Amino acid sequence: MRVSCLQENLSKGLGIVGRAVATRSTLPITQNVLISTDEGRLKLAATNLEIAITTWIGANVEEEGSISVPARLLSEFVNSLPSDTIDIVGSDGPTKSIQLKCATFDARINGTDAEEFPPIPSVTGGLGFTAPSKILKAALDRTIFAAATEESRPVLTGIKIEIEPDKITLAAADGFRLAVYSGEIETSVKEPIGVIIPSRSLNELNRFLSDKEQPVEIMFSDNNAQVMFKMEDLELVSQLIQGNFPPFAELLADATKDTQCKAEFKLTEFLAAAKVASIFARDSSGIIRLEIKPVEGQDLGQLTISAKAEEIGENTSQIDGKVDGQESKIAFNSKYLLDVLGSIHTEKVILETSSPSRAGVFRPTGSENYVHLVMPMFVQW
DSSP, X not given: OEEEEEHHHHHHHHHHHGGGSOSSOSSGGGGEEEEEEETTEEEEEEEOSSEEEEEEEEOEEEEOOEEEEEHHHHHHHHHHSOSSEEEEEEEOSSSOEEEEEETTEEEXXXXXXXXXXXXXXXXXXXXXXXXXXXXXXXXHHHHGGGXXXXXXXXXXXXXXXXXXXXXXXXXXXXXXEEEEEEEEOOOOOSSOEEEEEEHHHHHHHHHHOOSSOOEEEEXXXXXXXXXXXXXXXXXXXEXXXXXXXXOHHHHHHHHHTTOOEEEEEEHHHHXXXXXXXXXXXXXXXXXXXXXXXXXTTSSEEEEEEEEEETTTEEEEEEEEEEEEXXXXXXXXEHHHHHHHHHHOOSSEEEEEESOTTSOEEEEXXXXXXEEEEEOOOOOOO
């Protein structure tokens, strides 16, 4: 192998695939990055056997070849180089290695035969469709944080994605909250399908998505075991999670059928008051209390946000808004409350409650594509 490329391009490419390099593994070669030539470009790939990321960078290819080398060592060396051209020459001797020259720097890094590197899955034969990057990013930003991080229920560590002919729906839950986002897209599917994709994989995908209309090609393997996201110069392949995700549509319907109070407040005021309350909530099991009081004969009302820690002190804030229904009290975990308020980007937010012991329902005003349930905390009022 004999190629040359720009230091900034190689550094960026290694940073992209480095997200899939195994940090701790019983298979040491998964801590390597696979470097190969591919149709006049330099191809970089890495996998931890759950997720695989491949990217291509521009290069001047004089001689074809491939090798796998330690990812961390290569990245640290390349990132230390000046912004100049890097010449890479592979050795085909008994010991596989590559030599890198850039300006006054010269290094040799020992590697492994490319054939020993785990094969990067090829996802073909199944369903495929294209979605705008903007919609995927909006959906992930509003759901991914609600997925479980503990492995006790594996299906909850993933995000359920349902694809229909005219829309895509993402749902995430961890047993304490449920986030559901729907976006309108044109797909080629003839009947709805549903898969569960690990949130870790989608978290990595979200790093590469932009707010632009750049298309993302999504393909599933014919046995529904893997999914591939393909963008310009980048491919991400992930294993799918097998199992039954909670029936989120039924959970949403149940949470909203007996609404006793529907209130609307300015998001910035609600979020600011919740952040202040969370400071005091740290020493009281993270509990933030909400009390909604309507003004009799009007559609106005007031929300009181409070937190109290016996040994520290207490905090109370009031904000005005629209209230329709009865007086309501409910308490939430401060982190869950801040997470949902931080995921809404409209001027105002709607909170629907039915009782202190049932889930609170959060929605952005003027939008039907996002809903978020948060289970309450049981407190003495």
